[in-house]
Every structure is written in structure tokens, then in C-alpha cells.
Amino acid sequence: MSRLARVSQINKTWHIASRSLRRNKLQSALTMTGMAIGVATVLAMMALGTGAQRAIQDQVRAAGMNMLIITAGNYQAQREAPPPDAIEMGKLQSPQPTLGDDFSLPRIHYAMPTASRLHTVLFHPEDDPFAVHDHPTARQRLGDSEAGLGAAATLTIADANEIRKISGVQYVSEGIHENVHVMNSDNKRWFTRVHGDDTVTPEIRRAWTFPHGRYFSASEERKHEQVVVLGVIVAQQLFGDANPVGKTITIWKQPFKVVGVIGSSSWLQTPDAGDDQFDAVYIPVTTMQSMLNLSKLNDITVTTVSTGDVTRVSKIVTTLLRQRHNIGGNSPDDFTVSTQASKALTKGSMRPEVAHAVTGNIAGLEKVTLDQLGKSLDRSSRTMTMLLVCIATVSLIVGGIGIMNIMLLSVTERTREIGIRRAVGAEEREVMAQFLMESVVLSIAGGLLGVFIGVAAALVISHLAHWSADVPFAAIAIAFGISTAVGIFFGYYPAREASRVPPLASLRYE
Amino acid sequence: MEPVISVRNLVKTYQLGEHQVQALRSVSLDVHKGEFVSVIGPSGSGKSTLMHILGCLDAPTSGQYLLDGKEVSKLSDDELSAVRNKQIGFVFQGFNLLTRTSALENVELPLLYGKENLSASERRKRAMDALAAVGLESRWEHHTNQLSGGQQQRVAIARALLNNPSILLADEPTGNLDSKTSLEVMDIFQKLQRERGITIVLITHEMDVAEYGSRIVSFKDGLIVSDVQNTQKATYTVETEVTVVVEELS
Structure with a gap:
């Protein structure tokens, strides 16, 4: 037919x-x-x-279970640098130390300030910008140091770009954080946090909504524009219930145009004065870098596509950054990769020695908790x-x-x-x-x-x-x-x- | 001349419970082109069974049926459908129209199944022409239940004529009609035979209806008992109508 x-x-x-x-x-x-x-x-x-x-x-x-935060520097309160014979991170001791050995419990032992370890307290290897490695250059470090970022500003946008290429990585956001006074046109002031961030931040913060306006765009970030997104607390403080989009506020005596307001859609997080997300203002990281004459980042926030993948990605990130920063052998990292699990374990009640012992094996622990959580x-x-x-x-x-x-x-x-x-x-x-x-x-x-x-x-x-x-x-x-x-x-x-x-x-x- | 319809020793047996009923015992009949054959006989004499076999609606138990020289028993189901669609028009006692459907759509029906691929407007035109031929063009929109018995039978005739069949088979077409409309319907048949040369085989049990045919075949108990040419054909005239009216009045 x-x-x-x-x-x-x-x-x-x-x-x-x-x-x-x-x-x-x-x-x-x-x-x-x-x-x-x-x-x-x-x-x-x-x-x-x-x-x-x-x-x-x-x-x-929203609770950040698929998130890992890479912070510049590796300083932890009351913690010493590991001795030259420090065990590599993530690996349990094997063979077991024999009886009679002075270092039968090395992790707790080196945590105690003894005379033999004193020099590490006085001169932390990481504190010496010239001795450990040459990335980034000492001059840049000193410049950043003057800008208030601390001595160990080791992360760069280039690092973030490399992390973006890792498989299983969903979003990467660069971050610089400062405390500032923001001021509206009526000279009303509010002391808050300013975050220099990437455009993907709203994707990472899944519980965000925009009661007014939007987040800053990729082109605004590219052109280092002076645009700002207000956390809902800041918006309330400066503008009350009025829509602040289109208004101008002043940060570091510079005018910034308000493009949006961030609120919370999650019952887990109610905006409150003093919190880091909603009592804050967000500007493009590029704007912040050029305005403060910085080339470094405070941190890089990474999310993974699946919750159970955090451990694997964190290992790859560690290896990658050590390689990029030319850190070899047993030298300590010049950055810290932390996840929700490690934060939960090290924050608060735990004694520093125990916490250190635990974090020494943190990769394994994370694997258990995060993998289990992801799998369930x-x-x-x-x-x-x-x-x-x-x-x-x-x-x-x-x-x-x-x-x-x-x-x-x-x-x-x-x-x-x-x-x-x-x-x-x-x-x-x-x-x-x-x-x-x-x-x-x-x-x-x-x-x-x-x-x-x-x-x-x-x-x-x-x-x-x-x-x-x-x-x-x-x-x-x-x-x-x-x-x-x-x-x-x-x-x-x-x-x-x-x-x-x-x-x-x-x-x-x- | 070769007959259009030629049946030899046709037998049809039904199984009714434990009984075997012989509807046709051994029927042989030839119908030539242009003939108007009336088949008459009491109910149960087997004439309807013969009609269904002739109309390719049913198959005989044994015997031969040649339609236009073709052996019908050798045709496939699709070929039989095509025969029913093109070659034979069938008019039933009970009209057999689709309910809740307009006269036009009923008449159109055979065109939906032929191998011809006509457009909707062509189908409609041909159906309207057929309705006009039976004098019902003004009622094309009426649903079948809004039409009288005579009108319904005329719609059925229009449907049967739609594909210009060479043979028209009518199974007691006047059985459900009063005598006046019966005469009107018979007049249509006669005109068709006279003007278009259509071969007609008609079943009836009323002699005055059978008289319209050019040949009368009588049936009894599954056998043909007589087969005569009808020289004094009845025709539909004003006089017959008057007679009918007078009869109805008296």
C-alpha cells in the first residue's frame, strides 16, 4: 500500500x-x-x-552534606605541626607500635609540648613563607597579609578552576570574607560580613530564596561590577520592609548597587542577626579582589553531585592542591579540606588531643559517616x-x-x-x-x-x-x-x- | 448469456440443539442480468437462508455458487467484503441502519470501506445523490429514529445503491411497512430495474408484492417448487394507489 x-x-x-x-x-x-x-x-x-x-x-x-570547604592555611588552635615523621593523613598506623617504644602513642605524644618539640611551637614550618614552598610568592603573601588575609593565603582562582574539572564536582565557589560597615544613602550603618563569592553560590545554598531581585550575574562578575546582594537581615536593617533593589549602599566608601535580597526557604534556617548567611552582603569575588587589590582567596566551597562522593572528591582535591602548591613528601598541607562530618567531630566538646587523633584519620571516618548517610x-x-x-x-x-x-x-x-x-x-x-x-x-x-x-x-x-x-x-x-x-x-x-x-x-x- | 447468479445443489444445514434443520435441501437457480426475481414462500421455507448465501453474508454447507462466473466459496474474507461492498446491494427487512446517526452518514457508510479513496466532500456528494434518487435529499440530517419506516427503508436502499452494484438483494423489504409505503418501495425497485438494468432478487411472502417481479420463484421446505415468468407485471400507477386507498378506507 x-x-x-x-x-x-x-x-x-x-x-x-x-x-x-x-x-x-x-x-x-x-x-x-x-x-x-x-x-x-x-x-x-x-x-x-x-x-x-x-x-x-x-x-x-541545605545542611551541607554534599559540601566541602577548602580553607587557606592549616592552622588549628592548640595544635602543633606534625613532626617530620608524621603519619600520612588518612592512614592508620601499621604495624602497631611495639611496647617500650617512646612513641607508642605518637599522636597524643606529639600533642604535648615537650622540650624536644619546642622549636615547632616557636617556628611553625608553615609560618615561614620562604622555606616551605614558593607558591604563591612571598611578595604576594606579604601583600595579602597586609590586606588582612593572614599569612597563609594560599588559594587562588586558578586552584578553583582546576577543582572545577574534577569529575563528581557539582559547583565550585570562590570566597573571600571580611567584616565591614555597610551604609545606606541616609547614612544608616550596619556592621556585617561581606562575602566575595561566585555566581553559583545560590545553587550551593539550596535553601535560599530571593524575595527581591536576583543574584549577581556572570557578566557582572566578569566585569568586576560594583553590585551587591543583601542578606535579608541587612536589608531589614538598612531599608526596613522596602524593596532595596536599585538602591545604592556604601562599602569601603565605594557605592554598590543593590540587585537582590536573599531569604531562607528552609525551616532549618531562620535568618537571624549575626548569622553568616543572612546577616551578610554578597559581592562578586572579582570585584572584591580588584577593590582590595588581592589575588588570593580565603576559601573555596565545593559541592559534589552525590552525597556519598564527598570523601573521594576531598582526597582528589587534597592531592591536586598539594601538587599545584608543590608540597612534597610529609610536608603538611597549606590548606584545610573540611566537611560537615569533620566539623561536627572537631567542633565543640572534644578535647583537642582527641580531636587531633581523630582528625588524623578523618578520611576514614568521613567515609563511614558520609558514605553511610549517602547510601541510606x-x-x-x-x-x-x-x-x-x-x-x-x-x-x-x-x-x-x-x-x-x-x-x-x-x-x-x-x-x-x-x-x-x-x-x-x-x-x-x-x-x-x-x-x-x-x-x-x-x-x-x-x-x-x-x-x-x-x-x-x-x-x-x-x-x-x-x-x-x-x-x-x-x-x-x-x-x-x-x-x-x-x-x-x-x-x-x-x-x-x-x-x-x-x-x-x-x-x-x- | 451467462447467468449473473448461478447456484447448483445448494444445501444449508443448521444444528439446533440435537436437531439438524435443513434450511436448504438442494436448490439450483440461475438469475440473468436485468431480471427481477421475486422469491415467494411461507416463513421457514428457506428463502431467507438462500438470500444470505446469495448476498455472501453466509456460506452454504455444500453446493456451488457462481457469482459472475466466479466460485464464491473460493473467495477470501476480504474478497467477500469487497463483493458486498461493490457488487451486491442488500436491503433488509429491519432496515439495518445505524442508530443515532444521520441519514446521510448511513448512506455514506459503504464508501468508508471501499478501496476507493474519496475525499469527505466527494463521499458526501455521492451520498446526497443517492438520497435524492430515493427522494429523501431534504431529510439528510434526520437521524434514523426521526424517520418513518418507509423513509428508513428508502435510506437503506440509497445505501445499497451507493456503489452502483449490479445486483440488488432485498430480504422482505416491505415486511415492516404498511401497504401504501410498500408500494412506493416496490416502485423504486421497479424503476431501478427498468432504468438502470440492475438485477434484483426480492423475497416476500405476499403475492401482490411478488407480482412486481418479472419472474416468480416459489419456495417450500427448502426446495424450489415452481419457477415461472410473470407476464402480467404489476406496476405502480395512480389506479393502484386509488385501489389501495379505497381498500384502506373500507
């Missing part, structure tokens, strides 16, 4: 089927409703499920997905059987009609095509209706239950595709039954 003939054949079938559906309005409506409910259920479940999943992931990300998150999301798939399958089977049921009934009911069609010359194939077309049209129409109902239901439920709903486009496409497949699959048997009605049926079934 030529292509044209086939197209006109489909046209004819469509013509016959659509007339037929219009003739049997109630039946069509019932079948469609069945399908629509099936698809709507699937879609609402998927929307609420993925919404819930995303909410969990967002909370985890993955597991729970897999379970959730499985549950959704099961519910979806059941709903679609129910919808499909509904279609089959009604189509079968309709074949019996319409035996006379089929007989008439056969008597005037319809081939078996043509009768089958008509019925198949009818069921496909019904299920597609039902599917379409179901998409609308499902999305509406998801939105209503999420609104009423304060549950985030997320309708992925793929879900709509899948629901639609599946409803078509269901129409064909469950319409096939009734259509075949219809095609087997004999031509004489119109006379017998009167």
Missing part, C-alpha cells in the same frame, strides 16, 4: 472511530474517566513522591521510587482493565452495528482498526484529562498539606505514553473480538 493510501486509510479509520465515539457519548465518557483517574493517580503520586524526595535532598544539601539516602529514595512504580502500575492496570471491560461490553452491545458494517463491505481488519482506534483515542483523551487532573490534584494537595510537589515533564510524557500503550494493549482483545463478528450478526441480534 502506498504511503498516501495508508494515510487516507488512517484518516478513514479516524473518521469512523470518532463518529462512533460521538454516537456513544456516555460510554466514551465513562471509559475516559476510568483512564483519567488512573493517569491522574499516577501523576499525583509521582509529583508528590518526587517532591518529597527533592525536599529531603534539598534539606540534606539512596536506599530510601530507591524504596520510594519502587513504591511509586508499584502504585503507578496498579493504577494503570486498573485503568486498562476498565477500558478493556467497557470495550468488550461495547463489542457485545454493538454486535448489530458491526454486522451492518460487515454487510456493507467492511473487512475484518477495518472493523478491528476502528475498535483499536476508539480505545486508543479514549485512553489518550483520558490520559490528557488525567494529566490535568493529576497536576491540579498535586498542586492542591501540596498547597493544603504544605508538601512540596514537583511535576517533572518526564512524568507527564511517561503518563501519556503509557496511557496510549494501555489503550493499544487492552483495546486489542476487544477489537479482535469485534472483527470476528460475522456479517450476518446484524440479522441475528435484533
Whole structure:
């Protein structure tokens, strides 16, 4: 059959089927409703499920579980530099120290200020810019030091760019942080933090919203523009409830144009005076560097695509930076890679010696905690997905059987009609095509209706239950595709039954 | 001249529970082009069964059926569909129209199944022409349940004529109609035979309807009992109508 003939054949079938559906309005409506409910259920479940999943992931990300922060320098309070024979980070001692050895518990031992170790307290190897390595140059260090960044300003934008190339890394943001007075045009002042940041910061801080305006753009960052984004606390302090976008504030006696305000969308974080995120202002890192005549960074924030990948990435980052900074052998890092887990372990209650002993093996510890956390998150999301798939399958089977049921009934009911069609010359194939077309049209129409109902239901439920709903486009496409497949699959048997009605049926079934 | 329809020793047996019913015992019949054959007989005599076999709606248990010289038993189901679509027009006692469907769409139906690929407007035009031929063009929009019995049968005839078949088979076409409309319908058949040369085979159990044919075949118990040429053909005239009206009044 030529292509044209086939197209006109489909046209004819469509013509016959659509007339037929219009003739049997109630039946069509019932079948469609069945399908629509099936698809709507699937879609609402998927929307609420993925919404819930995303909410969990967002909370985890907001809590920084996939984040590692590389800080310039390696100074820790009450901690000495490791002795020249220091054990490499991340590796447990093996073989075990023998009894009678003076250094049977080396980590605790070298933490105690003894005479033999005194010189390391007086002259920390890292404090000597000339002795350890030549990157960055001593002159730059001194310049940065004068700018208030401390002696160990070892991280550069070039380092950050290299980290961007590591696989598994999601976002990288350079950071310089200062305390400043910001002032509005009415000379109202507020003492706060200024962060020189990259444009991806809002992606890292998943719990951010923008009640006004936006974050600064890549082109503003590239052109070192004097634009500023205010944390919601600063905005309140300087402008009250008014929209500050477009206004100008003064930092370091320089005018900055306000482009946006950052608020929190997470119940985990409520903006508060004194906090680091919302009682702060954000300007492009490039602007900050050129304004303060800096080339160094305080820190680099890195997020990984998956939560369980933090440990691996942190190792690669360590190796990479040691290589770039020409740190060889057992020399200590001139930077610190810290993660949420290590922070949790070293902060607060732990005694410094114990903390040090623990952080000596921090890579292993992180691996346990983060890997476990990541895996259990993955597991729970897999379970959730499985549950959704099961519910979806059941709903679609129910919808499909509904279609089959009604189509079968309709074949019996319409035996006379089929007989008439056969008597005037319809081939078996043509009768089958008509019925198949009818069921496909019904299920597609039902599917379409179901998409609308499902999305509406998801939105209503999420609104009423304060549950985030997320309708992925793929879900709509899948629901639609599946409803078509269901129409064909469950319409096939009734259509075949219809095609087997004999031509004489119109006379017998009167 | 070779007959259009030629059946030899046609037998049709039904299984009704434990009983075997012989609807046709051994029927042989030739119908030539342009003939108007009336088949008459009491109900249950097997004439409807013969008609279904002739119309390719049913198959005989044994015997031969040549349609235009072709052996029908050797045709595939699709070929039989094509025969029903093109070669034979069938008019039923019960009209067999699609319900909740307009007269026009009913008439159009055979065009949706032929191998011809007509556009919707061409289909419509031909269906309107066919409706005009039976005098119903003004009622094309009416649904079948809004039409009288006679009108419905005329729609059915228009449908049967749509693909210009060479043979028209009518199974008790007047069975559900009153005598006046019966005559109108018979007039249409007669005109078709006279003006278009269509071969007509018609079943009836009323002699005055059978009289319209050029040949009368009588059936009894599955066998042909007589086959005569009808020289005094009845025709539909003003006089017959008057007679009918007078009969109805009295």
C-alpha cells in the first residue's frame, strides 16, 4: 500500500472511530474517566513522591552534606605541626607500635609540648613563607597579609578552576570574607560580613530564596561590577520592609548597587542577626579582589553531585592542591579540606588531643559517616521510587482493565452495528482498526484529562498539606505514553473480538 | 448469456440443539442480468437462508455458487467484503441502519470501506445523490429514529445503491411497512430495474408484492417448487394507489 493510501486509510479509520465515539457519548465518557483517574493517580503520586524526595535532598544539601570547604592555611588552635615523621593523613598506623617504644602513642605524644618539640611551637614550618614552598610568592603573601588575609593565603582562582574539572564536582565557589560597615544613602550603618563569592553560590545554598531581585550575574562578575546582594537581615536593617533593589549602599566608601535580597526557604534556617548567611552582603569575588587589590582567596566551597562522593572528591582535591602548591613528601598541607562530618567531630566538646587523633584519620571516618548517610539516602529514595512504580502500575492496570471491560461490553452491545458494517463491505481488519482506534483515542483523551487532573490534584494537595510537589515533564510524557500503550494493549482483545463478528450478526441480534 | 447468479445443489444445514434443520435441501437457480426475481414462500421455507448465501453474508454447507462466473466459496474474507461492498446491494427487512446517526452518514457508510479513496466532500456528494434518487435529499440530517419506516427503508436502499452494484438483494423489504409505503418501495425497485438494468432478487411472502417481479420463484421446505415468468407485471400507477386507498378506507 502506498504511503498516501495508508494515510487516507488512517484518516478513514479516524473518521469512523470518532463518529462512533460521538454516537456513544456516555460510554466514551465513562471509559475516559476510568483512564483519567488512573493517569491522574499516577501523576499525583509521582509529583508528590518526587517532591518529597527533592525536599529531603534539598534539606540534606541545605545542611551541607554534599559540601566541602577548602580553607587557606592549616592552622588549628592548640595544635602543633606534625613532626617530620608524621603519619600520612588518612592512614592508620601499621604495624602497631611495639611496647617500650617512646612513641607508642605518637599522636597524643606529639600533642604535648615537650622540650624536644619546642622549636615547632616557636617556628611553625608553615609560618615561614620562604622555606616551605614558593607558591604563591612571598611578595604576594606579604601583600595579602597586609590586606588582612593572614599569612597563609594560599588559594587562588586558578586552584578553583582546576577543582572545577574534577569529575563528581557539582559547583565550585570562590570566597573571600571580611567584616565591614555597610551604609545606606541616609547614612544608616550596619556592621556585617561581606562575602566575595561566585555566581553559583545560590545553587550551593539550596535553601535560599530571593524575595527581591536576583543574584549577581556572570557578566557582572566578569566585569568586576560594583553590585551587591543583601542578606535579608541587612536589608531589614538598612531599608526596613522596602524593596532595596536599585538602591545604592556604601562599602569601603565605594557605592554598590543593590540587585537582590536573599531569604531562607528552609525551616532549618531562620535568618537571624549575626548569622553568616543572612546577616551578610554578597559581592562578586572579582570585584572584591580588584577593590582590595588581592589575588588570593580565603576559601573555596565545593559541592559534589552525590552525597556519598564527598570523601573521594576531598582526597582528589587534597592531592591536586598539594601538587599545584608543590608540597612534597610529609610536608603538611597549606590548606584545610573540611566537611560537615569533620566539623561536627572537631567542633565543640572534644578535647583537642582527641580531636587531633581523630582528625588524623578523618578520611576514614568521613567515609563511614558520609558514605553511610549517602547510601541510606539512596536506599530510601530507591524504596520510594519502587513504591511509586508499584502504585503507578496498579493504577494503570486498573485503568486498562476498565477500558478493556467497557470495550468488550461495547463489542457485545454493538454486535448489530458491526454486522451492518460487515454487510456493507467492511473487512475484518477495518472493523478491528476502528475498535483499536476508539480505545486508543479514549485512553489518550483520558490520559490528557488525567494529566490535568493529576497536576491540579498535586498542586492542591501540596498547597493544603504544605508538601512540596514537583511535576517533572518526564512524568507527564511517561503518563501519556503509557496511557496510549494501555489503550493499544487492552483495546486489542476487544477489537479482535469485534472483527470476528460475522456479517450476518446484524440479522441475528435484533 | 451467462447467468449473473448461478447456484447448483445448494444445501444449508443448521444444528439446533440435537436437531439438524435443513434450511436448504438442494436448490439450483440461475438469475440473468436485468431480471427481477421475486422469491415467494411461507416463513421457514428457506428463502431467507438462500438470500444470505446469495448476498455472501453466509456460506452454504455444500453446493456451488457462481457469482459472475466466479466460485464464491473460493473467495477470501476480504474478497467477500469487497463483493458486498461493490457488487451486491442488500436491503433488509429491519432496515439495518445505524442508530443515532444521520441519514446521510448511513448512506455514506459503504464508501468508508471501499478501496476507493474519496475525499469527505466527494463521499458526501455521492451520498446526497443517492438520497435524492430515493427522494429523501431534504431529510439528510434526520437521524434514523426521526424517520418513518418507509423513509428508513428508502435510506437503506440509497445505501445499497451507493456503489452502483449490479445486483440488488432485498430480504422482505416491505415486511415492516404498511401497504401504501410498500408500494412506493416496490416502485423504486421497479424503476431501478427498468432504468438502470440492475438485477434484483426480492423475497416476500405476499403475492401482490411478488407480482412486481418479472419472474416468480416459489419456495417450500427448502426446495424450489415452481419457477415461472410473470407476464402480467404489476406496476405502480395512480389506479393502484386509488385501489389501495379505497381498500384502506373500507
